[in-house]
Amino acid sequence: xxxxxxxxVVQDAIDGGIELVxxxxxxxxxxxxLRSGAFRPGLAVLGVVVGVAGLWTLVPQVEAAAALFxxxxxxxxxWAGVALLRR
Numbered sequence: 001x002x003x004x005x006x007x008x009v010v011q012d013a014i015d016g017g018i019e020l021v022x023x024x025x026x027x028x029x030x031x032x033x034l035r036s037g038a039f040r041p042g043l044a045v046l047g048v049v050v051g052v053a054g055l056w057t058l059v060p061q062v063e064a065a066a067a068l069f070x071x072x073x074x075x076x077x078x079w080a081g082v083a084l085l086r087r
Contacts, residue, residue, distance in 0.1 A: 019054040019057045019066070019069050019070075020054070020055070020057075020058065022054055022069075022073060023050075023051050023052075023053070023054020023055045023057070023069060024051070024054075024055075025051075026047050026050050026051040026054065026073060026076060027047065027048060027050075027051025027052065027054070027055070028051075029047060029080075030043075030044045030045075030046075030047025030048045030050075030051060030076075031044075031048065033047065034048070039080065039083055040083065043076070043079050043080060043083060046072065046075065046076050046079070047076050047080075049072065050068070050069060050072035050073050050075075050076050053065045053068040053069040053072060054069040054073070056069075057069060
C-alpha cells in the first residue's frame with residue numbers, strides 16, 4: 001500500500017492537471033519575445049494566451065483551460081521551433 005501511495009504522489013507531481021511550470025515558462029518567454037521583438041508578434045501573443053490558459057489550470061472548475069493549454073502549447077512549440085530553425 002505504501003508503494004502505491006508513493007507512485008500516486010509522483011504521478012500527481014508529473015501530471016496532476018496543473019501546468020504551472022510549463023505555463024510560466026511559455027508566458028515568460030513570450031513576454032520577453034514581445035518586448036525584444038525576438039519572435040513574430042503572432043507567435044508571442046499566442047504564447048501569452050497559452051501561458052495564461054496554463055495558469056488557469058490552477059482553478060479546478062476551469063476544465064477547458066487544460067485542453068487549451070495542452071493543444072496551444074503544442075502549436076506554440078512547433079511554431080517557435082520552426083522560427084528558431086529559420087534563423
